[in-house]
Amino acid sequence: MVVLDATIVNIALPSAQADLGISDGNRQWVITAYALAFGGLLLLGGRVADMWGRKRTFLTGLVGFAAASTLGGAAVNEAMMFGSRALQGVFGALLAPAALSLLAVMFTDGRERAKAFGIFGAIAGGGAALGLILGGLLTEYLDWRWVFFVNIPIAAFAFFGAAAQVYDPAGSKNRSPLDLPGALLGTLGLVSLVYGFTRAESHGWSETTTIGLFVLTAILLATFVLVERKVAAPLLPLRVVLDRNRGGVYLALGLATIAMFGLFLFLTYYLQIVKGYSPVRSGFAFLPMVAGMVTGSTQIGARLITRVPARYIMTPGLLVAASGMLILTQMQPDSSYVGLLLPAQILLGLGLGSTFMPAMSLATYGVQPRDSGIASAMINTSQQVGGAIGTALLNTIAASATSAYIAANLAGAASPELVQLQGMVEGYTSALWWAVGILVGAATAAFTLVNAGTHNSGTALVTGDEGEAAPVMAH
Numbered sequence: 001m002v003v004l005d006a007t008i009v010n011i012a013l014p015s016a017q018a019d020l021g022i023s024d025g026n027r028q029w030v031i032t033a034y035a036l037a038f039g040g041l042l043l044l045g046g047r048v049a050d051m052w053g054r055k056r057t058f059l060t061g062l063v064g065f066a067a068a069s070t071l072g073g074a075a076v077n078e079a080m081m082f083g084s085r086a087l088q089g090v091f092g093a094l095l096a097p098a099a100l101s102l103l104a105v106m107f108t109d110g111r112e113r114a115k116a117f118g119i120f121g122a123i124a125g126g127g128a129a130l131g132l133i134l135g136g137l138l139t140e141y142l143d144w145r146w147v148f149f150v151n152i153p154i155a156a157f158a159f160f161g162a163a164a165q166v167y168d169p170a171g172s173k174n175r176s177p178l179d180l181p182g183a184l185l186g187t188l189g190l191v192s193l194v195y196g197f198t199r200a201e202s203h204g205w206s207e208t209t210t211i212g213l214f215v216l217t218a219i220l221l222a223t224f225v226l227v228e229r230k231v232a233a234p235l236l237p238l239r240v241v242l243d244r245n246r247g248g249v250y251l252a253l254g255l256a257t258i259a260m261f262g263l264f265l266f267l268t269y270y271l272q273i274v275k276g277y278s279p280v281r282s283g284f285a286f287l288p289m290v291a292g293m294v295t296g297s298t299q300i301g302a303r304l305i306t307r308v309p310a311r312y313i314m315t316p317g318l319l320v321a322a323s324g325m326l327i328l329t330q331m332q333p334d335s336s337y338v339g340l341l342l343p344a345q346i347l348l349g350l351g352l353g354s355t356f357m358p359a360m361s362l363a364t365y366g367v368q369p370r371d372s373g374i375a376s377a378m379i380n381t382s383q384q385v386g387g388a389i390g391t392a393l394l395n396t397i398a399a400s401a402t403s404a405y406i407a408a409n410l411a412g413a414a415s416p417e418l419v420q421l422q423g424m425v426e427g428y429t430s431a432l433w434w435a436v437g438i439l440v441g442a443a444t445a446a447f448t449l450v451n452a453g454t455h456n457s458g459t460a461l462v463t464g465d466e467g468e469a470a471p472v473m474a475h
Contacts, residue, residue, distance in 0.1 A: 003127030011135030037089025046377025061095030118302025248449025257386030292349015301357030321351030402427030
């Protein structure tokens with residue numbers, strides 16, 4: 001539901017904008033209000049799950065997310081729409097870390113854990129593409145409001161399932177008091193960072209406010225780290241981030257998300273504007289990537305994680321994804337879907353799917369139960385920040401390459417329309433070359449930093465406060 005909402009609304013945005021009379025200048029807030037609330041509150045949401053109980057936080061997040069979605073579907077003006085999207089972000093920040101940390105504390109046996117994280121990784125990777133398909137279907141055949149209403153049956157099904165089947169292991173709550181200065185600094189720092197990249201995309205990197213936001217981010221996050229080092233019960237214990245394996249996973253996942261968000265953005269534009277696909281057809285065009293992600297996560301990652309160290313799954317996975325991205329850099333306005341886009345998507349899906357599964361498992365592996373919520377929140381944070389950077393950075397690169405191509409080729413061209421399309425594709429492929437480099441960088445980070453052994457089926461590792469690891473029998 002959370003991953004779906006990152007992309008499903010994009011497809012419905014033009015229809016919602018027309019119905020609610022949202023101006024072009026304000027329409028970005030339908031996306032930004034969600035991103036700021038979700039990205040800014042993730043660390044706090046993760047710690048709330050540790051303190052209040054993961055099951056209780058998960059159920060609260062489900063009910064709140066469904067209520068906010070109902071409000072969005074019933075919106076009659078832009079204020080109601082923006083408010084509902086911000087509320088979705090707030091409850092999503094409770095829901096996402098609680099969901100992942102529940103898996104971490106419930107599944108301690110290696111094989112069961114591999115299956116659980118395989119399914120979770122497939123949904124996390126494929127959900128964004130499924131959002132494009134579902135968004136297209138609902139907008140074209142029903143109404144844009146169903147993009148929001150669809151969350152209600154999902155939340156109801158998940159609520160009753162979780163109430164009956166999900167549990168918090170005894171003694172896994174964090175009884176420490178909430179670190180209020182850390183919560184305030186962390187939230188404001190992340191909001192400033194996400195908004196800085198969002199503003200860079202729309203207003204430019206050299207605009208005064210954009211630069212001011214990045215300076216403010218640096219000050220807030222530096223102060224946050226200083227506070228976390230001093231307080232007795234920090235919001236984000238630095239041991240969670242400074243662990244070599246978890247730090248490597250957060251970095252590799254953040255970089256992979258930068259590339260992935262750019263990919264969804266450019267491929268959607270390419271299919272709809274250059275190739276003339278309908279929203280539904282372009283959504284279905286992403287299915288091979290979804291199938292690749294599900295296969296990579298459940299059949300490759302989940303099967304290998306108990307036999308092979310994570311770095312030897314993540315590194316090849318990211319390089320396979322980079323090879324798929326490399327194929328896409330050869331796109332032309334008349335490129336064949338079967339000849340070029342299909343093999344590229346299959347490679348991307350298999351590579352990213354087999355990477356996400358061990359990454360998500362490893363990021364919460366060896367964490368004390370009382371820190372599992374905050375460790376899970378850091379995964380979501382690295383992906384959220386990666387998405388904001390990817391959209392802003394790669395969009396800027398694409399726009400500048402497109403402008404340069406059109407300026408150089410428009411004068412005296414027999415078909416100005418063809419030059420415009422060629423310019424767009426030139427922009428997309430220029431940005432995708434950067435995405436190839438970013439995926440290679442992610443593979444390098446995974447290979448260099450991630451050095452954990454296999455996840456054995458009989459034991460799980462619990463890392464203590466001082467960083468020592470003690471084996472405990474799985475239960």
